[in-house]
Amino acid sequence: GVTAEKHDSFISAPKNGKVIMEFSGKELTKGEPDASSFPSGGLRATFEARGYTAWDCTSPAFIREDALGVTLYIPTAFCSYKGEALDKKTPLLxxxxxxxxxxxxxxxxxxxxxxxxxxxxxxxxxxxxxxxxxxxxxxxxxxxxxxxxxxxxxxxxxxxxxxxxxxxxxxxxxxxxxxxxxxxxxxxxxxxxxxxxxxxxxxxxxxxxxxxxxxxxxxxxxxxxxxxxxxxxxxxxxxxxxxxxxxxxxxxxxxxxxxxxxxxxxxxxxxxxxxxxxxxxxxxxxxxxxxxxxxxxxxxxxxxxxxxxxxxxxxxxxxxxxxxxxxxxxxxxxxxxxxxxxxxxxxxxxxxxxxxxxxxxxxxxxxxxxxxxxxxxxxxxxxxxxxxxxxxxxxxxxxxxxxxxxxxxxxxxxxxxxxxxxxxxxxxxxxxxxxxxxxxxxxxxxxxxxxxxxxxx
Structure with a gap:
């Protein structure tokens, strides 16, 4: 029963030499981590590594303050490029x-x-x-x-x-x-x-x-x-x-x-x-x-x-x-x-x-x-x-x-x-x-x- 997590900052590409902090709706609803290094039972291999995270809007996001700083945690489902469930949230939903x-x-x-x-x-x-x-x-x-x-x-x-x-x-x-x-x-x-x-x-x-x-x-x-x-x-x-x-x-x-x-x-x-x-x-x-x-x-x-x-x-x-x-x-x-x-x-x-x-x-x-x-x-x-x-x-x-x-x-x-x-x-x-x-x-x-x-x- 282990939880996976990936951390992204709110920093976006500098404009006119100034860093902007922003978080778009696209980033909220969809992420794209590699999917080949997880215990998926062979559903993903190194030569077919694309995976997607999708926001589970029915589970509340939360903010945690610890050694990493202040982090907004967003519950997500994790699927392969072909739609196979790579997590335990997707089958549950x-x-x-x-x-x-x-x-x-x-x-x-x-x-x-x-x-x-x-x-x-x-x-x-x-x-x-x-x-x-x-x-x-x-x-x-x-x-x-x-x-x-x-x-x-x-x-x-x-x-x-x-x-x-x-x-x-x-x-x-x-x-x-x-x-x-x-x-x-x-x-x-x-x-x-x-x-x-x-x-x-x-x-x-x-x-x-x-x-x-x-x-x-x-x-x-x-x-x-x-x-x-x-x-x-x-x-x-x-x-x-x-x-x-x-x-x-x-x-x-x-x-x-x-x-x-x-x-x-x-x-x-x-x-x-x-x-x-x-x-x-x-x-x-x-x-x-x-x-x-x-x-x-x-x-x-x-x-x-x-x-x-x-x-x-x-x-x-x-x-x-x-x-x-x-x-x-x-x-x-x-x-x-x-x-x-x-x-x-x-x-x-x-x-x-x-x-x-x-x-x-x-x-x-x-x-x-x-x-x-x-x-x-x-x-x-x-x-x-x-x-x-x-x-x-x-x-x-x-x-x-x-x-x-x-x-x-x-x-x-x-x-x-x-x-x-x-x-x-x-x-x-x-x-x-x-x-x-x-x-x-x-x-x-x-x-x-x-x-x-x-x-x-």
Whole structure:
């Protein structure tokens, strides 16, 4: 997940011996760097090196002041002379266009004529380790590979489970404070920070944003965390598994679909068994994940992440979907009787303390062993590695769901009886793809055998 940058000054050709500072609209919208020296998988070679940058006007530009001086950063896409994507922004923007087009077709089928655009909303929870820089410099394995390759286990790791949400040490708090101020200056809405499970492990989470903006801001976040760490005599480790025997670091990708007028397509409401639009969207997502589990797995595959997955609160490498008791019960009703008549409610949480409020619980628990979990009004893809860009998993998610939406819209748009057709389609899709649903313990040996029986990759 590395960001590329090219710097141009505002100096233009001297006129009458005087230098003029200017920045034209042409320079804003189009750039022309060489494209042959990037890791493009062979799309560009030295004898065909032309590339173009194009201004992404949907992602805010920002000004940063550092050792380079004062710099205006303009988010851009990067394509080859033939139009091939050489970056991770272009595929993401294309996938967003695809899911917008197909989502609007679904909404129109249900009579929604007011929503003009549907965008994926993303919240990326960034985990990381912070270590003293002098101690870091003593470990060549950590410097060169990002992880420790040998050494003794510490006397105390995370056995007592006393680090998660613990009091933040003063040195780390000062570091976090500087990160927040720097990110806020750059327009990144950093929201939450806390200690994570492993010693020296922490998390930063932002406010949800449109997918391409969230991706740009996550790149800025990783870059800023590394830079600010040096100011405090610290080193930020983004490797997914820098230390054996304790938790690794991931980047939970919270994904939902929202319209320009505030409708969340993944909000089941109080009675999901009656929410036909939600059930159709859910069935499409289950179909997409079941069909393309291999692509989702590949989108989160970096070497460090393969060391992390499968233990210490990281999900297993087997792709499955957690829906919880409420939605699984609705699906069971639909598949067994053809009709869902009720939805399980969470009930009231009674604390037993007069001064504490009683409140309504969520309808289901949370499963931290699931790689793709439904959490109230969004899906959380928990497999992404901490060092990786969130672009690739969201490109895959947007594209595979858009494919399912297109197939459904193609069929329903020509149906004579829409209500009957949509109910039949939901039941058919759920019956065909319910094998991807698993609400149990993803760490158990029994699940490995069960996944083989179901034919999951």
């Amino acid at each position: 294309r996938s967003m266009e695809a899911i917008n087009t197909q989502s609007l077709r679904i909404l129109r089928l249900f009579g929604n004529t007011t929503s003009k655009r549907v965008t994926p909303s993303i919240g990326a929870e960034q985990e990381y380790f912070i270590v003293d820089k002098q101690k870091y410099l003593q470990r060549k394995d950590l410097i060169y590979t990002g992880r420790t390759l040998f050494g003794a286990m510490p006397p105390k790791g995370q056995e007592l489970e006393d680090h998660y949400f613990g009091a933040i040490r003063e040195r780390i708090a000062a570091y976090m404070n500087d990160i927040n101020h720097e990110l806020w200056k750059l327009g990144v809405p950093a929201k939450t920070q806390h200690n994570e499970v492993a010693p020296a492990q922490h998390e930063l989470a932002p406010v949800y944003e449109q997918a391409n903006i969230a991706t740009d801001h996550n790149q800025i976040t990783m870059e800023t965390m590394k830079k600010i760490a040096g100011h405090h005599g610290l080193t930020c480790l983004l490797h997914e598994k820098p230390f054996a025997g304790v938790n690794g670091s991931g980047k939970h990708d919270n994904w939902s679909l929202t319209t320009n007028d505030g409708i969340n397509l993944l909000n089941p409401g109080d009675t999901p068994h009656e929410n036909v639009q939600f059930l159709l969207v859910l069935a499409c997502i289950l179909q997409a994940v079941d069909r393309h589990a291999d692509l989702l797995r590949q989108s989160a595959s970096v070497p460090g992440n393969d060391h992390r997955l499968g233990a210490n609160e990281a999900p297993p490498a087997i792709i499955s979907v957690f829906l919880g008791e409420q939605l699984e019960d609705v699906i069971d009703q639909l598949c067994s009787t053809g009709e869902a008549t009720h939805s399980i409610r969470g009930g009231m949480l009674k604390t037993g303390v007069a001064t504490l409020p009683d409140f309504e619980k969520d309808a289901t628990d949370r499963n931290r062993t699931s790689p793709f979990a439904f959490t109230n009004n969004k899906f959380e893809f928990r497999m992404v590695g901490s060092s990786d860009s969130i672009s690739s998993p969201n490109v895959v998610l947007n594209t595979i769901v858009a494919e399912s939406f297109k197939e459904v819209a193609d069929e329903l748009e020509k149906a004579e009886d829409f209500e009957m057709a949509v109910h039949d389609m939901i039941k058919k899709m759920l019956a065909e793809h319910r094998r991807i649903i698993f609400n149990g313990n993803g760490y158990s040996d029994a699940w490995v055998e069960e996944a083989k029986r179901r034919g999951l990759p």
